[in-house]
Amino acid sequence: MTIHDWHTGPYPGRVRIALAEKNLQSRVQFVSVDLWKGEHKKPEFLAKNYSGTLPVLELDDGTLIAECTAITEYLDALDGAPVLTGRTPREKGTIHMMSKRAELELLDAISVYFHHATPGLGPDVEIYQNAEWGFRQRDKALRGMAYFDGVLKKQPFIAGEFFSMADITVIGGLIFAGLVKLEVPAEYEALHAWYARMNERPSVKNRVTMSEPA
Numbered sequence: 280m281t282i283h284d285w286h287t288g289p290y291p292g293r294v295r296i297a298l299a300e301k302n303l304q305s306r307v308q309f310v311s312v313d314l315w316k317g318e319h320k321k322p323e324f325l326a327k328n329y330s331g332t333l334p335v336l337e338l339d340d341g342t343l344i345a346e347c348t349a350i351t352e353y354l355d356a357l358d359g360a361p362v363l364t365g366r367t368p369r370e371k372g373t374i375h376m377m378s379k380r381a382e383l384e385l386l387d388a389i390s391v392y393f394h395h396a397t398p399g400l401g402p403d404v405e406i407y408q409n410a411e412w413g414f415r416q417r418d419k420a421l422r423g424m425a426y427f428d429g430v431l432k433k434q435p436f437i438a439g440e441f442f443s444m445a446d447i448t449v450i451g452g453l454i455f456a457g458l459v460k461l462e463v464p465a466e467y468e469a470l471h472a473w474y475a476r477m478n479e480r481p482s483v484k485n486r487v488t489m490s491e492p493a
Contacts, residue, residue: 280306280307280308280336280337280338280339281307281308281309281310281336281337282294282295282298282307282308282309282310282334282335282336282337282490283309283310283312283324283327283328283333283334283335283336283337284309284310284311284312284333284334284335285311285312285313285314285319285333286309286311286487286489286490286491286492287458287487288314288333288334289386289451289452289454289455289458290332290333290334290347290386290451291333291334292450292451292454292486292487293347293351293447293448293450293451294334294336294347294350294351294354295482295486295487295489296447296450296480296482296483296486297350297351297354297355297363297444297447297482298354298482298489299481299482299485299486299489300362300363300442300447300482301354301355301357301358301362301363303354303357304489309489309490311490311492312324312333313492314333314400314404315400315401317400317403317404319331319332319333320404327343327345328343328345330345332345332346334347334350336350336353336354347448347451348375348378348382348444351363351364351444351447352364355444362441362443363442363443363444363447364443364444365443370438370439370443373438373439373445374438374443374444374445375444376438377430377437377438377445377448378437378438378443378444378445378447378448380423380426381423381427381437381445381448381449381451381452382448384419384420384422384423384426384427385420385423385424385427385448385449385452385453385456386448386449386451386452386455388416388417388419388420388423389416389417389420389452389455389456389459389461390455391412391413391416392413392414392416392417392420392459392461393413393455393458393459394408394413395408395409395410395412395413395416396408396410396412396413396414396416396417397413397459417461420452420456420461421461421464423452424456424463424464424467424470425464425467427449427470428467428468428469428470429469431469431470431472431473432469435473436473437449442480446477450474450477450483453474
């Protein structure tokens, strides 16, 4: 299998964490797609993923799977023992619900803020920007942080009692927040404590060094 990604990207980071949690690193080779050079918007990459987003999983038979949730589902099912996406219908439903909330309320909101209200990836890539929309999404992300802080006051992980894809999605959001210098407010103590625990997991700690450009 081949993963097309960028080593520091928050979305690629989600898949790298999933790979490590499933101990699949040795079965994957990485191909770097430089976001800062706009390589994800070039025709040769768009032929692999129409959306021009990272990461993309390319199977040995040429099948291309984009979107972090879809890739994580595939990886988690490879050994017939899913641990990230849920085993029971209840677990699956809860994990997917919370992961989607993390995307909408945190990760994607920060992405819009980055691309619209900051220099983003630079003028050659950021062809259109709407700063007002970007700042609204920043505020949405802060509300998302408040929501997940409330969740974590009641349970140890985002979707309940065990680590899952939902935790990985929130981790991706906080990675992105760090990159754009959007601080988690100090009063969100449960979220801070959870994130400190997550950063002790080898899958999170070593995600960037799993594969870096030469």
